[in-house]
Amino acid sequence: GAVVSQHPSWVICKSGTSVKIECRSLDFQATTMFWYRQFPKQSLMLMATSNEGSKATYEQGVEKDKFLINHASLTLSTLTVTSAHPEDSSFYICSARQAYNEQFFGPGTRLTVL
Amino acid sequence: SQQGEEDPQALSIQEGENATMNCSYKTSINNLQWYRQNSGRGLVHLILIRSNEREKHSGRLRVTLDTSKKSSSLLITASRAADTASYFCATDAWKNTDKLIFGTGTRLQVFP
Numbered sequence: 773g774a775v776v777s778q779h780p781s782w783v784i785c786k787s788g789t790s791v792k793i794e795c796r797s798l799d800f801q802a803t804t805m806f807w808y809r810q811f812p813k814q815s816l817m818l819m820a821t822s823n824e825g826s827k828a829t830y831e832q833g834v835e836k837d838k839f840l841i842n843h844a845s846l847t848l849s850t851l852t853v854t855s856a857h858p859e860d861s862s863f864y865i866c867s868a869r870q871a872y873n874e875q876f877f878g879p880g881t882r883l884t885v886l
Numbered sequence: 887s888q889q890g891e892e893d894p895q896a897l898s899i900q901e902g903e904n905a906t907m908n909c910s911y912k913t914s915i916n917n918l919q920w921y922r923q924n925s926g927r928g929l930v931h932l933i934l935i936r937s938n939e940r941e942k943h944s945g946r947l948r949v950t951l952d953t954s955k956k957s958s959s960l961l962i963t964a965s966r967a968a969d970t971a972s973y974f975c976a977t978d979a980w981k982n983t984d985k986l987i988f989g990t991g992t993r994l995q996v997f998p
Contacts, residue, residue, distance in 0.1 A: 778928075804984065806900060813975060815988045816929075865928055867986075877921075879928035 775799055776868045778878035785856055786886055793851045794867030794883045801846035802868035806875065807839070810863040813846040821848050890975055890989035898995040903931045905962045907992040910955075911973030916978050919986070920952055920960050931961075932973075967998045 775798040785791050786797040788866045795805055804823050808816040821835075822843035838860075840852040849868075853860050861884050865874040889981045890911040899905055911918070917936050921929040935942045935951045935958065948961040962969055977987040 776928075813993070815990050817986075819984055822983055856973075863926070867929075874919075874931065874934070876931070877929040880926070881940065 774874075774876045776876045776878040777801075778864075778865065780862050780880050780881060781879060782882040782884075784884045784886065786857055790852055790854045791883060793825040793853075793864055793866075793883075794877050795849045795851070795868065797847045797870075797876070800870050802849075802869075803846065804869045805843055805849040805872055806867045806869070807841060807849075807851050808865045808867070810865060810880075812863075815864060819851075834860055853883065856883070858885045861885045881886055890977060890987060892973075892975060892989040892992050893975070894992060895990070896993045896995070898997065901965060901967055901992055901998050903965055903966050903996075905969070905994055905996070907960045907973050907994070908957045909960070909989045911958075911975070911977045911987070912956065913977070915953070918949075918958050919948060919976045920947075920958075921974045921976060923974065923986075923991075925971075931975070938947045957962055964995075965994075965996045967996050970994060 777796045779794045781855045810816045818831050819834045820828045820830045821842050824843050824846050827843035843849040863880050863882050865880040867877045869875045892909045907946045909995045920932040923929050931948050933944045935949050938956045951958045972993045974991045976986040
């Protein structure tokens with residue numbers, strides 16, 4: 773149980789395009805989902821917290837117009853990187869949590885912007 | 887930054903040896919967790935220790951927590967090549983249990 777999936781697992785796009793990453797909780801309802809960013813050989817940095825049906829809360833320094841987060845259902849959150857640039861290339865990981873239980877992490881999405 | 891520090895940053899050992907990783911954090915916590923990440927993959931939850939616990943075991947893993955020093959250690963006994971991965975500690979904040987704050991991580995290499 774407690775499986776979180778991400779799609780796609782990797783994506784390559786041209787500079788200026790937008791990319792959508794999906795995060796799904798497969799066998800539980802996630803009241804809260806989190807999006808993290810991880811640069812090579814570095815730790816995870818929380819980007820934003822999203823609660824189902826409400827606006828995401830972004831961490832300081834994260835541009836909300838650049839990283840659009842939608843949490844329309846209890847099993848799906850999406851992160852859209854708008855007008856992507858090479859510096860947005862990173863590993864994006866989501867996690868999902870039911871109520872105040874443990875966070876379960878997705879396998880990550882590697883974004884490469886050319 | 888509230889990010890925790892882990893040391894060592896990298897650790898190389900032979901199979902069968904024990905590996906010890908340390909984590910220090912900055913704020914009061916409710917829980918501290920340890921995660922494992924294989925290269926380019928997601929995180930796997932290893933163990934959670936609560937602020938009122940001092941030691942916890944799970945298989946070959948032993949975690950200690952010293953809240954007075956704001957530090958924790960993860961010991962992997964009798965390491966295996968398959969233990970090669972990055973290990974991260976993560977803490978929640980005392981009054982904001984929503985967020986996990988990750989440490990900088992230790993990259994463990996176990997040679998067969």
